[in-house]
């Protein structure tokens with residue numbers, strides 16, 4: 239079967255294995271080498287690509303829920319959207335959610351994903367009590383921070399390279415309403431944007447859309463959106479019908495679209511410097527999910543997302559240099575996402591650290607990888623790192639420099655026979 | 671709302687039907703052999719739908735146990751769906767009578783046994799519905815699977831007679847004849863995509879048809895016409911064919 243990540247690049251032939259029972263999965267792991275687990279394929283690049291993949295998505299049962307503590311026991315293939323559909327009407331929400339709800343619980347743990355509240359609540363693993371994982375020799379381990387701390391630190395953020403997660407116990411959080419009180423702040427340049435992040439850092443959720451084409455004095459011009467759950471409006475959450483992009487879009491229309499969307503907001507809807515609105519969960523957390531297959535708008539050659547993070551002390555200088563380089567190149571999506579992060583956790587390969595991260599899309603085209611290599615050099619110069627779950631091209635050298643605990647991870651994999659069993663195109667490229 | 675009893679609940683088709691009924695507000699009795707394997711499925715249904723889901727051990731070949739099984743149900747189900755079936759190995763069965771017997775008893779005798787008991791109760795109550803999953807294979811015997819086909823033919827005739835008998839008691843009986851369905855039973859077979867249904871599709875059809883009190887349901891619908899044609903082929907010609 240031909241598979242690819244969300245960026246539709248690269249596309250590879252893979253034997254996709256499925257399993258009924260845990261024993262059957264253990265047998266598959268015994269039989270094959272170089273396999274990688276796969277959730278909903280929403281990682282952008284080659285994290286979930288390998289000639290042999292294990293499809294975990296059909297394993298999507300809810301096993302138990304404790305109303306008093308909000309602890310949900312769920313199989314690893316369940317989508318976050320399944321959880322929302324069932325639990326939002328009962329007054330529960332995910333403690334941590336990325337910008338799409340169309341990912342599996344297993345994928346959320348493996349990438350140790352984060353959301354708009356990272357600066358307060360941290361990564362997805364922070365909401366996980368424990369999980370069960372089938373490791374390289376086929377045994378099932380009940381993994382938690384206390385009894386198997388190394389396996390925990392290797393697996394959360396470990397990109398599926400320590401085994402196949404079967405199920406997990408995760409804490410949900412109580413909400414009173416499915417609405418969010420959103421405040422949008424219009425900023426004129428990077429300095430103002432940073433100041434606004436600091437000013438609103440007590441708000442539980444925050445993220446900015448930044449205009450990547452703005453140059454000179456206007457560089458860093460953004461719309462910062464912060465929010466908090468409302469107490470009113472009710473819990474009537476329902477899945478909405480999706481619009482879908484039915485074919486690969488000619489990519490020249492894309493920038494036009496996003497330019498239009500941003501400008502409409504920047505110059506139109508958001509007239510004042512600060513505006514307030516009440517929006518629902520889907521509009522606030524998952525705006526892109528409203529359009530199915532939006533990845534097709536970049537055309538059939540696909541695209542990649544470049545996401546890096548810089549330590550706070552260097553964020554301002556680093557971002558200025560990078561934004562200038564991008565604006566000069568004339569490449570890249572017009573819109574990028576900027577966010578302030580909180581402290582890093584203990585996991586060996588988790589992406590977040592205290593500082594600012596920028597994420598933007600690049601269509602796969604001539605010259606693009608040279609440009610990204612150039613950006614890599616700036617990121618390294620300022621002590622930053624690249625997010626593996628978005629990546630499809632970073633070199634081993636660049637990757638290693640950003641992750642000081644990489645050798646601990648490598649050593650752990652070797653010791654437990656994971657290095658030969660579990661491999662992705664990405665793990666081979668960056669040598670982990 | 672009332673309980674629906676699903677017999678052979680580990681079948682992929684049965685699971686999809688269980689989901690369909692629970693989504694429409696029914697509580698469920700899930701009956702199967704080695705029912706412990708349904709524990710996770712049952713939890714999932716409970717959490718997703720908030721409905722009551724009980725799992726019960728039932729071996730369709732243990733005829734003697736059927737009466738007690740039904741008597742032990744505290745609240746009698748408002749309807750029953752049987753999905754038990756066994757395709758078996760036609761070639762093996764031709765020379766091994768144990769296999770022949772297993773095919774016949776699983777697809778027919780066992781279902782007749784439990785349906786008799788439930789039918790008597792429903793007839794007295796003057797309410798309830800009964801759905802039996804037979805097969806298009808029962809519409810005409812073919813060399814490739816006539817042992818399975820003949821057992822399904824018996825089931826089809828049984829359901830038709832039962833429908834006739836219970837009509838005056840206001841108890842509805844529906845015969846379901848799936849064509850190809852992508853399930854454990856057909857895993858590894860090379861099925862023509864356009865004629866093959868997903869279990870969820872069968873489940874939707876079954877629920878809708880049962881609510882409308884249809885008598886015989888072909889699913890996918892096109893099988894009705896395919897089987898019409900196949901039944902019309904004259905026997906002198908049919909006997910020479912390989913289909």
Ligand SMILES: Cc1cc2nc3c(=O)[nH]c(=O)nc-3n(C[C@H](O)[C@H](O)[C@H](O)COP(=O)(O)OP(=O)(O)OC[C@H]3O[C@@H](n4cnc5c(N)ncnc54)[C@H](O)[C@@H]3O)c2cc1C
Pocket residue numbers: 244274275276277278279280281282285286294314315335336337338340341342343344345346348349350351352353396397398399401402403404526627628662
């Ligand atoms: C529109 C969009 C917005 C996004 N926003 C954010 C964001 O805000 N923050 C953020 O952090 N990420 C974000 N992401 C990235 C996404 O959350 C991650 O890539 C996530 O890991 C995808 O999960 P998946 O189930 O699709 O897994 P896949 O893409 O299939 O796999 C991702 C990785 O998880 C591993 N994996 C999957 N299942 C298992 C399992 N059961 N056991 C072990 N390993 C497993 C795979 O091997 C692979 O390495 C976004 C992605 C998209 C498309």
Ligand SMILES: NC(=O)c1ccc[n+]([C@@H]2O[C@H](COP(=O)([O-])OP(=O)(O)OC[C@H]3O[C@@H](n4cnc5c(N)ncnc54)[C@H](OP(=O)(O)O)[C@@H]3O)[C@@H](O)[C@H]2O)c1
Pocket residue numbers: 678679680681682683684702703704728729730731752753754755756757776803804805806847848849850851852853854855856
């Ligand atoms: N799939 C198709 O293409 C197709 C086409 C036409 C008709 N059908 C019919 O549809 C129904 C459902 O089949 P399916 O495709 O979902 O296949 P399936 O998964 O094989 O279902 C058959 C079920 O019958 C159960 N069963 C067999 N012997 C039993 C016994 N002694 N006691 C209790 N349960 C027993 C099996 O239980 P275990 O899990 O314990 O083995 C299994 O769950 C069957 O009646 C089948 O004949 C299927």
